[in-house]
Amino acid sequence: MKKIDFPQGTLEMLTLRVLFSGANHGFGIAQQIHVLSKEVLTVEEGSLYPALHRMQERGWIKSEWGRTENNRRAKYYQLTTIGRKRLGTEQESWETLATAISDVLGSRP
Amino acid sequence: MSVRWINEFRNWVTALFRKDTLHDEFHAEMEQHLDFMIDDLTRQGMSREEARKEALKQFGNVEFLKEDCQASWGIRIWDDFxxxxxxxxxxxxxxxxxxxxxxxxxxxCMGSNTTAYNLVVKLVSKPYDYADADQVVLVGKKWPKLQGDSIGQVSIPHYAFLEENTESFSSIGFVADGNFFDLDLNNSTRRVATDKITAGVWDVTGVRPVAGRFFSQEDVEQSSGKVAVLSEALWRELGGEDAQIVGEQLRLDGESYQVIGIAPESFYLRYERADVWVPRVFKPWEFQPDQRNNHSFSVVAKLKSGVSHDQANQRLRSLYESFLEIHPGDRLEQERTGATFGSVDINVSLTQGLEQIGMAFRSIQFVTLVVLVIGCLNVGGMILLKGYARIQELAMRKAMGASVFRLARQVYVEIVVYFLLGGAFSILVLKAAFQGSQLVQIDDIPWAGEWAIDANSLLVTAAIALGAALLTGVMPLVSLLRRELMEFIKSGNRSMTGSKSKHRLQSAFVISQVSLSVILLIMAGVLIRNLNAVLQKDVGFDREGRIAFEVPHPKYRFGEGEEDYRAKVLTFQERALLSICSIPGVINASTTNRIPIDVRHMNHSSFSMSHYEYEEGEPEATALRLVTRPGYFDTVGTRLILGRDFQETDTHQTERVVIISQNTMERYYQGMDPVGLSISIWGKDMKIVGVAEQVQDKPFFMEFDQYTIYFPAKQWHDLSNGQTTFVVHTQGDSEQQLASIEKAILEVDPKVTIDSITFDDVYKGATFTQRLPMIMTALFAGLALLLSSLGLYGLISFTVTERTKEFGIRMALGAGRRNILKRVMGGSSWLIGCGLTVGLVVSFLVCSQLNPVFSDVNTTNPVTFVGVIVFVLAICLFATVFPAHRATRINITRTLQY
Structure with a gap:
């Protein structure tokens, strides 16, 4: 599978977006991104966990231990109010940037 | 942003206590992730075993991941620390x-500061350590028109009046200090210093007994005053706890007293540290109005809570008005002198009037502070140098993203470690300084007898040191982190010959160090010159071979009154003198009632003269009273300018005669011959038979403003201060002579006590306030000079080393050794010149302020200044020549090779 690098900061935005739909554990978040991106994006543990811990330190997300459907212990992350606001601004600026970039790329000389 | 900071802070704190939990949680989370992966892979059809292997492969190294995550845990900050x-x-x-x-x-630096702080607190700021010393006051009479604000003593009628009207005070006590008792130790007699006090003193001072209890008013009444409290020192001397002294009887001046308690070592009331405290019992006649001019007693009181010193003083002033209503005869005195009651903080009272002592210790404190500043400059400079040596590392780290905070912390951790070590070692310096202070006879100051290192002072020094450490770090940091790094990165790896900011900083270091050393040296110079001037002064008597023996004649053995005096005291004196004079090596011997220049036994009387009318409002002249036997002047080496000495024929049956001092003649007998004229004291006319050379009667730290009158011992029974002081002029070994003279006196009367001292030792005590600051300042100035020359050497040699490459190039291009030498010396001499100028200007300003304090020398005398300039230049030359010399000896090829 072709590996695509995440642009700086996007992993955090995607994680916030995944958690917006509900609390999830690390593996679940990685899976969700993989599935939602139609298997284009693969999140590596090496970047995911530092990002999660960083976001927790900043107060965007919080964590607590819980049980999965098959009764396995797991650390669940969920969005805080700050995180929700953050997602809003990140998404907005991303969309602006993405539109701008595609406008530039789409224009004919 | 602030939320983030709060979060981070919380994380740090949690991390500190939950480090292990965080690690465990991390591993649990990773385990869980692995399990999910394995589950996922098994679902895709792998066997559990294969799935596990594959998952581990995909996952990579858990430890690396942990490192990355830890950054956000707050653990890092502690680990980094x-x-x-x-x-x-x-x-x-x-x-x-x-x-x-x-x-x-x-x-x-820190040791000397703590020492100075301790000294000043103990001797000047807070000599008393009573329970609530700030509420304890010395109450007394003051004469604003004569003595300003200083509080004088009171009489018994004054005390009785104050005691009846104590609205401002919660307790009040009476102190009669400076008494001596003979303590009977069965086969010997010990002289004990005794304070006679009222029970109120114990309440005022709030002191707690070491053993037993203190006397109350009831105790005094029940025992008719025959109870005693001993000092801890005397108690130990007599056997301490084992001897079961409390409850026993002691014989003081032949009377029995019951010992009821022991006062702690630190307790003292006035100038002398007493061995015994006994109740002062008042006799009815002592309250008579005619006793109100006998101002010989001190009163201490404790302010009621909520009463300020000002309020108390106001109340005391109005009390004196009421007192005047009862005794209208004192109104005249009040008009003339402004007399009134007043009070002063007990901690201020001791040094009030002894300003020189206060000044002396404050000057020591000032000097040590300067030393601290120089020291910090040095340390700052050295750390800066080290910082430059590491600049490449710092620059790299900053470039790679290390935060300024992180770099600053590293620099500070290093500085703090230095200061901690310095602080630890400063305790040793402190101990040495304390021992040193014993050597310079710090205990010559009576209230300094016992003192320990004050815990507070350590805290103060720690605080000063911390402040100094922070300040020390600022300069190197600012310099290193702001401009230098950028310059460094811009300039690549080239040596920074052209770095302006660094040059500026180094210049500042050199200039401030030189100027501070100059200031300190000039101060030391002034103090030394002042001491010299004092020591060179003719004191009017000789010290060589002179020994004094103070022998009290307590009433219980020598009686009182004229008859007893002639029969017992005079006979004892004559027999003792005969015995002393028969000792080989004794040149001369006589008696007096006080040792010249000594601080004790200073009794004055006012006098008037037949030819001189005091003008309206002119205070009557007062004279120090000396009672001497014939031969006194020869014995102590004081010249008689006019007339004759007393003779054996000057007795109670002949005309009363006196000898006056030179300054009395100069003031009141200008152009006249006073011999033969009469002078009137206590309403009695006396004939002047001689004029004695001026003698420095009082110690130098006391204001010298009075005249001296000598009385013949045989004519006066009540002027002897209760003791005879034998003065002896001896040849040969003083110690040996001292012992044999003591023996001779004891042979005449085995029950007397003798307090002997050589004139040299008396003199040392009297010049204490000059000697101590002089020694200390000279010591610290030397130290400061050493420190700053070390610093200068370090800075200059560093600059030279740094410019080695530049010099190499210059020399390769044909510059001669002289040229290089000129370059190195030129740069530093400009800085040294600046430092000298700044230092000289500041010291000139300081010194011109000091002139009134050191009245014996001209503090702005150019000799001191020139001397210091030469000295500092020599040191600077030394600090520059070696590096400069090294600069010219460099090996060009080697320097340029790398």
Whole structure:
């Protein structure tokens, strides 16, 4: 599978977006991104966990231990109010940037 | 942003206590992730075993991941801190000489500051350590028109009046100090200093007994005043706890007293440290109005809570008005002198009127502060140098993203470690200084007898040191982190000959160090010259071979009144003198009632003269009273300018005669011959038979403003201060002579006590306030000079080393040795010149302020200044020549090779 690098900061935005739909554990978040991106994006543990811990330190997300459907212990992350606001601004600026970039790329000389 | 900071802070704190939990949680989370992966892979058809292998492969190294995550846990900050600390310690051991210099510098600076602080607190600011010393006041009479604000003593009628009207005070006590008792120790007699006090003193001072209890008013009444409290020192001398002294009877001046308690070592009331406290019992006649001019007693009181010193003073002033209504006869005195009651903080009272002592210790404190500043400058400079040596590392780290905070912390951790070590070693310096202060006879100041290192002072020094450490770090940091790094990166790896900001900083270091040393040296010079001037002064008597023996004649053995005096005291004196004079090596012997220049026994009387009318409002002249036997002037080496000495024929049956001092003649007998004229004291006319050369009667630290009148011992029974002081002029070994003279006196009367001292020792005590600051300042100035020359040497030689490459190029291009030498010396001499100028200007300003304090010398005398300039220049030359010389000896090819 072709590996695509995440642009700086996007992993955090995607994680916030995944958690917006509900609390999830690390593996679940990685899976969700993989599935939602139609298997284009693969999140590596090496970047995911530092990002999660960083976001927790900043107060965007919080964590607590819980049980999965098959009764396995797991650390669940969920969005805080700050995180929700953050997602809003990140998404907005991303969309602006993405539109701008595609406008530039789409224009004919 | 602020939320983030709060979060981070919380994380740090949690991390500190939950480090292990966080690690465990991390591993649990990773385990869980692995399990999910394995589940996922098994679902895709792998066997559990294969799935596990594959998952582990995909996952990679857990430890690396942990490292990355830890950054967000707050653990890093503690780990980093420990690392910085370790790094600092490693640095210390790596550069041992460098470390030793810094630590020594700091130890000396902090140690001397703590010592000075201790001295000033103990001797000047807070000599009393009573329970609520700030509420305890010395109450007394003051004469604003004569003596300003200083509080004088009171009479018994005054005290009785104050005691009846104590609205401002919660307790009040009466002190009659400076008494001596003979303590009977069965086969010998010991002279004990005794304070006679009222029970109120114990309440005022709030002191707690070491053993037993203190006397109350009831105790005094029940025992008719025959109870005693001993000092801890005397108690121990008599056997302490084992001897079961409390409850026993002691014989003081032939009377029995019951010992009821022991006062702690630290307790003292006035100038002398007493051995015994007994109740002062008042006799009815002592309350008579005619006793109100006998101002011989002190009163201490404790302010009621909520009453301020001002309020108390106001109340005391109005009390004196009421007192005048009862005794209208004192109104005249009040008009003339402004007399009134007043009070002063007990801690201020002791040095009030002894300003020179206060000044002396404050000057020591000032000097040590200057030393501290020089020391910090040095340390700052050295750390800066080290910083430059590490600049490449710092620049790289900053470029790679290390935060300024992180770098600052590293620099500070290092500085703090230095200061901690310096502080630890400063305790040794402090101990040495304390021992040193014993050597310079600090205990000559009576209230300094016992003192320990004050815990507070350590805290104060720690605070000063911390402040100094923070300040020390600022300069190197600002310099290193702001401009230098950028310059460094811009300039690549080239040596920074052209770095302006660094040059500026180094210049500032050199200039301030030179100027501070100059100031300190000039101060030391002034003090030394002042001491010299004092010591050169003709004191009017000789010290060589002179010994004084103070022998009290207590009433219980020598009686009182004229008859007893003639039969017992005079006979004892004559027999003792005969016995002393028969000792080989004794040249001359006589008696007096006080030792010249000594601080004790200063009784004055006012006098008037037949030919001189005091003008309206002119205070009557007062004279110090000396009672001497014939031969006194020859014995102590004082010249008689006019007339004759007393003779054996001047007795109670012949005309009363006196000898006056030179200054009395100069003031009141200008152009006249006073011999033969009469002078009137206590309403009695006396004939002047001689004029004695001026003698320095009082110690130098006391204001000298009075005249001296000598009375013949045979004519006056009540002027002897209750003791005879034998003065003896001896040849040969003083110690030996002292012992044999004591023996001779004891042979005449085995029950007397003798307090002997050589004139040299008396003189040392009297010049104490000049000697101590002089020694200390000279010591610290030398120290400061050493520190700053070390600093100068370090800075200049560093600059030279740094410019080695530049010099190499210059020399390769044909510059001669002279040229290079000129370059190095030229640069530093400009800085040294600046430092000298600044230092000279500041010291001139300071010194011109000091003139009134050191009245014996001209403090702005050019000799001191020129001397210091030459001295500092020599030191600077020394600090520059070696580096400069080294600069010219460099090997060009080697320098340019690398």
């Amino acid at each position: 420990v690392n910085d600390f370790r790094f600092a310690i490693r640095q210390l051991f790596k550069h041992k000489v460098h470390t030793a210099i810094i630590v020594l510098t700091l130890a000396i």
